[in-house]
Amino acid sequence: MVSGRAVWLFLTVVFFFGCTSEKQVSTIETSEQPVVEQRAITAIEVGQTADTVEVDIICNRSTTYTSVKQAFPLGVAVYLPDTVIPENIENARTPGVGDLNSITAIYADKQRKTAKVEILLKENLDYEVIDDTTRLTVIFHKKRELATESDEAALVKPEPRDSSPIVIPPGQAVLTGISFNAAEDGTSDILVKTSQPVNYDLEKGESGELRLRLHDTDIPEYRRRSLVTTYFKSAVERIVPVQRPKGEAASTIKVKMREQVPYRIVQGMDGISLTFEPSTLEPPEFDLAKKKAVSGTVVEQVTESGGEDEESPEQVAAKDENAIFEKKVYTGEKIRLDFFETDIKNVFRILRSVSGMNFAVDKDVTGSVTMTLDKPVPWDQVLDLVLKMNSLGQIQEGSIVRIATLETMAREQKLKQDAMAAYKAAREQKKSLEPLMTEYIPINYSNADADVRPHLEKIITPDRGVLSVDERTNMIILTDTREKVDHAKTLIYRLDKVTPQIMISARVVEVNKNFSKSMGINWRASSDDVFRDDLGGAYGFNAAMNYPVASQGSIGFDFSRITGTPLELNATLTASEIKGDIKIISSPKILALDNKKAKITQGIEIAYLERDDAGGSSVKFKSIDLLLEVTPHVTPDQRIAMSVKIEKKDLADMVGGVPSFSTNTAETELLVNDGDTIVIGGVVKNSTSEGENGFPGLSNIPGFGRLFGSDINTEKKNELLIFITPSIVLLEQKKN
Numbered sequence: 001m002v003s004g005r006a007v008w009l010f011l012t013v014v015f016f017f018g019c020t021s022e023k024q025v026s027t028i029e030t031s032e033q034p035v036v037e038q039r040a041i042t043a044i045e046v047g048q049t050a051d052t053v054e055v056d057i058i059c060n061r062s063t064t065y066t067s068v069k070q071a072f073p074l075g076v077a078v079y080l081p082d083t084v085i086p087e088n089i090e091n092a093r094t095p096g097v098g099d100l101n102s103i104t105a106i107y108a109d110k111q112r113k114t115a116k117v118e119i120l121l122k123e124n125l126d127y128e129v130i131d132d133t134t135r136l137t138v139i140f141h142k143k144r145e146l147a148t149e150s151d152e153a154a155l156v157k158p159e160p161r162d163s164s165p166i167v168i169p170p171g172q173a174v175l176t177g178i179s180f181n182a183a184e185d186g187t188s189d190i191l192v193k194t195s196q197p198v199n200y201d202l203e204k205g206e207s208g209e210l211r212l213r214l215h216d217t218d219i220p221e222y223r224r225r226s227l228v229t230t231y232f233k234s235a236v237e238r239i240v241p242v243q244r245p246k247g248e249a250a251s252t253i254k255v256k257m258r259e260q261v262p263y264r265i266v267q268g269m270d271g272i273s274l275t276f277e278p279s280t281l282e283p284p285e286f287d288l289a290k291k292k293a294v295s296g297t298v299v300e301q302v303t304e305s306g307g308e309d310e311e312s313p314e315q316v317a318a319k320d321e322n323a324i325f326e327k328k329v330y331t332g333e334k335i336r337l338d339f340f341e342t343d344i345k346n347v348f349r350i351l352r353s354v355s356g357m358n359f360a361v362d363k364d365v366t367g368s369v370t371m372t373l374d375k376p377v378p379w380d381q382v383l384d385l386v387l388k389m390n391s392l393g394q395i396q397e398g399s400i401v402r403i404a405t406l407e408t409m410a411r412e413q414k415l416k417q418d419a420m421a422a423y424k425a426a427r428e429q430k431k432s433l434e435p436l437m438t439e440y441i442p443i444n445y446s447n448a449d450a451d452v453r454p455h456l457e458k459i460i461t462p463d464r465g466v467l468s469v470d471e472r473t474n475m476i477i478l479t480d481t482r483e484k485v486d487h488a489k490t491l492i493y494r495l496d497k498v499t500p501q502i503m504i505s506a507r508v509v510e511v512n513k514n515f516s517k518s519m520g521i522n523w524r525a526s527s528d529d530v531f532r533d534d535l536g537g538a539y540g541f542n543a544a545m546n547y548p549v550a551s552q553g554s555i556g557f558d559f560s561r562i563t564g565t566p567l568e569l570n571a572t573l574t575a576s577e578i579k580g581d582i583k584i585i586s587s588p589k590i591l592a593l594d595n596k597k598a599k600i601t602q603g604i605e606i607a608y609l610e611r612d613d614a615g616g617s618s619v620k621f622k623s624i625d626l627l628l629e630v631t632p633h634v635t636p637d638q639r640i641a642m643s644v645k646i647e648k649k650d651l652a653d654m655v656g657g658v659p660s661f662s663t664n665t666a667e668t669e670l671l672v673n674d675g676d677t678i679v680i681g682g683v684v685k686n687s688t689s690e691g692e693n694g695f696p697g698l699s700n701i702p703g704f705g706r707l708f709g710s711d712i713n714t715e716k717k718n719e720l721l722i723f724i725t726p727s728i729v730l731l732e733q734k735k736n
Contacts, residue, residue, distance in 0.1 A: 063083070065080055174194065235261040236255060369389065392405055432464070443476060517576070520548045524570045588602065601628075
């Protein structure tokens, strides 16, 4: 009969090893057995090959271990239960090699019974552990170099995942699926699945968009859906499948990028995989989307188009938000089921065989399923229904579907959030310990205090950064960390732009046309004196009508005496016609800075005498000038907005020795293309006057009335046009 002490020892060993190790060798020791040498670490060795970095943990006895990949600090921890660490190895930091930062051996518990070898990494690497009795070899696989934006090799197909060549069979292929996965560190994968291997090309479109062209491949209508990945921590913004138009050889998968990052492409028998490095830009804030992104699920936006019709930013934003709350669309193969109190794990086995996916079921997942589906239902809808009936959830990572309880998923989510919070806190602490530096940054074109300083005050490190301005030299003096100083320089370079200059050319054209016509006649009649005895004396006769015009041209008729009578008749016809054309052109020009008012004036002053009430006189002056006043502004699209005022004065007449003026003014705001000429104003003035002067009564006789008077007709036409031509004069931008 086994003693109580032996039973207690057996339970302790089983409990301890069952909780801490993934790979173990369990033994039962009793007091009757001989004492065995304590397990201990004897050495830690580091080496590397062309493709791997290896860490050897050497012990004096066979080992039991558990390895854990940790996110913060990034690395791998290897736990060795019931193992001691010699003094010369404990807490000694072994220098890293290659992508390894350091290796440290410490105790994981206060009782100093479990040894922990912590291997810190410079970047996230895949690893495996090989157990060779007394030697544990942790092998880290180095990452292959990824293509960059400027590397043309990014467009060249790499070798397949395995050594066997991929044969492209003849015939049409069909797109069978697109999956997207984003990891917590920001790396992301896109897997494009086809019914058979296909030829492909990868090219860059506008704004860094990647276009994966699949030759001889059709995209079914239900697959033409955009995958919106905006809220994932990834460099990928959106994935848009586009069916090839009729007559075209290839369909296209458009990948819209948030930021240009290194990437690689690999083709395998199961499809084409694109892997992207993390983005330095944070995704937009959207709580529900962020929660789904952390868990690894994909939010799909369902659209009816193939992605060719671009949408406005407002439409995209609305669809991104609504996609989370829309009813899920199921696309799996349809199946019929009839279950009665069937163990849930057997249900998952059936769904795995139907879907072709890999299922990983947590050990605490239990339950039974009773379900009768006479009509075919998509398998993914059946899976969702089974999960809801048993309070379970799923996380899809690549081709693996993990099934776990909702409590487990919530707990893991909390751990991830805590790890992320700790990581962010460590980053903030690291920033607070960075050394400070002082930089003197001259400002060339802006006002350092008024234009630049308010922007820099928003980005300096609180309680550490110091910002001041030297107004005499127009210089910024900044003390902060290297990151903040570099950020400030970039911001200053964008703000301290060369101020554009604008040459404003104006043409003021004034045309005056005058026309007048007049006609008049001068009549004179008389007779010699006639002596009449019967009337008692001499009698005579004379008459005159004088309506001439101011003209040197005349035609006269002198009838002298009419034959046989004492009557004498004379007539003079005068006529005048005057035409005149005057054209005045003024062309002021001025060069102005952007958003600065400029003015140019040209003219003379007219002197005249002004008398006061006492009869005294004094000399006064009045200006006759041409004024051009303009405030230009260059818009971001290289057009010119202007506020313009043009004023032109001319001497019109002298009235009583005092001059009178004619004034033409135009004042407006307008937008003009660079180098274009535009008419900003025009005035046309016509005046016509008609006058008659004649002898009363006789001038009104129809037909003959014009012989007894004069006519004057005058017509004046005045036309004014103002033209403006702005041109941008931009100097070269220089960097300090």
